[in-house]
Amino acid sequence: MLIPIGGERLAATTYLPDVIYDGLEIDGFNHVNAWVNVPSGVDVGDVLDKGAKKAIVPLSATRVEELSQYPADRLAIASSSVALADLERFVGHVSVFIVQATTSTESEQAALVSFAKRVQSTLLPTGGICQVVLSVPSADTVFIAQQHKVGIDVAIDVDQLTLEASSSDKLNLGEAFMACVISDRADGLIPTMVVDQSNTALGLVYSSVQSVAESLKIGQGVYQSRSRGLWHKGATSGATQTLVAIDFDCDADTLRFIVQQHGAGFCHLNTRHCFGKSAGLTVLEQTLKQRKANAPAGSYTARLFKDQELLTAKIKEEAEEVCEATEKQDIAWEAADLLYFLMTKCVANDVSLADIEANLDKKARKVSRRPGNAKAKFIAQSGEATKANGKPAEPPKATEQQGAPVKDTSRIQMNSYTFNELDAASRSKLLLRPIINSDDIIARVQPIMKAVREQGDAAILDYTSKFDQVKLSTTCIKAPFPQESMILDAATKAAIDQAYDNIYAFHDAQMDRETLIVETMPGVVCSRFSRPIEKVGLYVPGGTAVLPSSALMLGIPAKVAGCSEIILATPPRKDGSIVPEVMYVAHKIGASMVVTAGGAQAVAALAYGTETIPKVDKICGPGNQYVTAAKMVAQNDTSCLVSIDMPAGPSEVLVVADATSNPAYVASDLLSQAEHGVDSQVVLVAVGLDSEQTKAIENEIHEQASRLPRVDIVRQSIAKSYLVHVDTIEDALAYSNAYAPEHLILHNDNAEGVVRLVNNAGSVFVGPYSPESCGDYASGTNHTLPTYGYSRMYSGVNTHTFLKHITSQQLTADGLNRLGDTVMRLAEVERLEAHRNAVAIRVRDIRKL
Known part of the structure; x- marks a missing residue:
């Protein structure tokens, strides 16, 4: 692949998937495909926070440990020579190795190819492979193709490239880019997916070296028709395309054109794409743009465009309704309303979906993290009491205007379900823990x-x-x-x-x-x-x-x-x-x-x-x-x-309680795990409890939790936890076995007799006077237990955790004589002659054959 150096000096290079920017003002940086040389005195994190696709750091001024705080897929290391021995220590810490060579001997090339194969042998954690880039003063398409074939990309200065026809001293940009693309067609054309800025497919076309070169030159969608030759999209219909980006797939045999589609759409049937009508946010954006340009009489959307106060009020109203919704269907319904009003505001101010997505992508590239705290006025309104990292938030300080800090006194309560009223999918979903993406x-x-x-x-x-x-x-x-x-x-x-x-x-x-x-x-x-x-x-x-x-x-x-x-x-x-x-x-x-x-x-x-x-x-x-x-x-x-010892996840407890249980004891056991962290989960399986008995436990949870020093953590973990009603103790233990908890606490009549029904649990606490806390500290059992459902197949830490078991066998001559024929036959079946012979040679002596 070709990677131009000094992309800011040639506008067309911004269409390519990777461009090296040199000496760019960081504050003005806004190119999603740019690799940026980190200027002297500028922090790598600042460059990445500005949205650079990759930050290029010099080998001579960089230590491995300085890069460990940043994701490897965002880093490149540059060497002024083919110093592969020095680059080795950065393997696993960066995703690109850029080496410069004024000359390239056969031995240097062989070493570089070997290095490229080695670093590309393992995929990056975020997907993709490491790149090795050879920076050269000049190159032709043959050299670029040869290097691509052995897994090496080529970087050359944009001054060596041109958008016009190739000359003796300059290489056409389109020809250079297409040098690495492979066609398996007799006519040499390349299948090309055309997509919009949201990566939605518009249609399939074909490209040639000539059409790509023309597209890069004029910044529009230009393709190769199999019957009519060079095809400037929209030249007659007016449905032109502004070129946004061009790249090829992992096998280098398919192109992708990312375009901004104008006019009625891509398809000759006047639809946006060739696969029928569009749906969702894309259609909403189109409709809003049409309403803004030419709204029908009495259009509500036109009224919103004219009345900004009404639009602002509707956005706030719908945001509040989304926050208040609790059921899946209601949340989706209210969120759709909110998106409609948000998109109306965006279109009114010429902000497109592509602009929003570009900002999302730019924010996702930040490596420094904000605290994530809400503004004080919203904390006061919503009762938010914790930071994003799960630690208690600092309460807002009292001022004359603000008054005393607002304490969250809202009810601390688990979600509630009745098992027999759930369908199979809902039951399975209830057993799932919060997803951990590691x-x-x-x-x-x-x-x-x-x-x-x-x-x-x-x-x-x-x-x-x-x-x-x-x-x-x-x-x-x-x-x-x-x-x-x-x-x-x-x-x-x-x-x-x-x-x-x-x-x-x-x-x-x-x-x-x-x-x-x-x-x-x-x-x-x-x-x-x-x-x-x-x-x-x-x-x-x-x-x-x-x-x-x-x-x-x-x-x-x-x-x-x-x-x-x-x-x-x-x-x-x-x-x-x-x-x-x-x-x-x-x-x-x-x-x-x-x-x-x-x-x-x-x-x-x-x-x-x-x-x-x-x-x-x-x-x-x-x-x-x-x-x-x-x-x-x-x-x-x-x-x-x-x-x-075992995989690990957040702490958890499942409590089984019936009408004989003490509500205060049940609540205290649930809270003893809920205070571990915001990602902890506690489950109460209620056996035949009526509404009054259930309410007694819920009241105890709220009252006890409100008095805890870690109440802010408990508020979040209890909100992710739940109570499920079942009819019988057998149903309760069946549910517990399916959930496979770390801690199982039995608060029910004849708890000791119920233990026989337990198949999956890290540790079981039997009866009202066996709180989980005792197992955590001093009763004798171990508190290092399998979580996240792993008690289905793992035990907690025990003496056997630190033992290994060795087997031995000893056969007498008579024993081998009795067993020998069986072993020899099985070895013959598996065609392992040496195995059969090891027995046969002894059996012959025993039987004196």
Whole structure:
């Protein structure tokens, strides 16, 4: 593919999919296809925020870790020479490698081709492959096509290009662009999809090198008719097209023209496209434009165009109705009204759908994020009490005009359903958790893990400084731990000790200490025995949090299993220390060190090892979405050979309650999980409750939640949670098994007898005096449990999490004689002669054949 350099000097290049802009004023930047050389002294993030498709940073002035905060698909690295060895360290951090060469030897070309194949072997997290671009002083179409064939794009200065016929010193832009396009037709024409600015197909035509060159020259849709030759679209009908962009598909055998269609439409039947009539927002925009130009008498739309106050009032009215709507059909109906009035305002001010979509795309390219808070007057009206990141919002400050801050006192209430009234689709939908899209998180995590793998301790210290704002001189605290790091008050120490004893007792009882021996037939003895996983890494969330319970739940089963090395990893406090509660637990479980780092960098240190931190065989423990993504990336990287405990998602609980339950107890159990985070989900399955009994629980939820310090979080999580009415306890457990909760709490008559019906759950809490909080801290069971429905196939962390089981077999001569014919026959069936022979050679001796 051709990529012009200095696109601002040749307007037609803005039609191409990729153009390099050099020395462009950032504030004036508005080209969606532009790669921008980052000027000296300008931040990469600023260039990306302005909407650059890619920011080009120079190799000589860039460190890998400086780029890790930005998405790789938005970054390009430029080298002044074919310095492939220096470019290698940026693989995985950028999507384009630009190399400059005044001359190109065969060995340089071969090395560049090899490099291109290597970097293109893995798709980017956001889709597509990495590009390798060779920047040359000049080129012809043969050279461009040759480079494209081996996976290399060509960049040349626009001064070497022309929109006129090719000359001895300049190359026609259309010919250069089409050098990479492949045709499988005898006439050499290229199928071309023509689409509007919303990417809606208008029709299928054909293009040639000549028609593309002409289209780029005049900035209009020009195609190649199979019967009439060069076809200037709309030349006779008036339905011309303004060219917006031109590109080709992944196989380079189909073109796409993006155009602004004028006149009646693309099709000769006077329709917008060749596939019948349009629908939706496109038709609305056309109708509004027609009304603006020539509205019928009495047209309501014409009245709106003339009366801006009425139009503004209608937009506010419909926005309010959308906010108040709760049912799917009502929301869609009100949203349609709102879109009508919004589009009327846009058309009245000559704003098109394409303008709106362009702004959406530009906003989507921002890499810096706004806090997302609503204005104070809307917070006061709607009761919004949290920021977009789920943390409590700062209440508006009182002023003379504003008065005292408005406190949200609206009712905190779950959604409610009756199971028997739901159709099959609604029942299935109810079982779904909120969708978690981890692609962006993984894309951010991978560069961090790669940096730790390559740079070791230096990367750990750098990321701890960057993310935790803590500058450390070492990555870990090694045992024996200093006594001053474990100083606790007597009550806290006693609580940890009692929790330790209970958890130890329960997990010690799980230990496999006996070898399983089975004689499957005379002379054939099979056995299975357990061995500890040697080195384990335990992630304990921390920083500002104090979570000795997580250290206990992970460290005790590892100690019981007999792991030879236990390594804790937890983020440091602002002074660089680790909370004494966690240090005390680390001492009790016999940890060899505590890694003073958190997030993806801590997981990477455990997975790959550094100069001071040993590589482990398994990583366990909860964490935020970055920790979870890092664990998944590590497990999928076969080169590091590490396993993890389980996938993880937001915390959740399902409570089963009947008429014998205590409403206050039920509400408290639901809220104990709802306060974890805005993405937590709690479910109440009500067995035969009437309206008064249901209302009693709902009242308790509102009253208890209103008194909680984390009420702002609870408001959001309860809004995503629900109550479902069922008729019988069997129906309740069937629903619970389908949902497969992390925590299942049974508040019903004969709760102990109901446990037999449980098939899927992380942990079960039986009866009114078994709150989930006890399992979280000190009853003895483990609180690291499968969420998001994974309890269908995963267990919570237990002693076996840190064990592996090995089988053995021993056969006597008589046993082999009895079994030999079976093994030989099966080996023959599978055509594995060496397998058959290994038995046959022994059987001959036994049978003295």
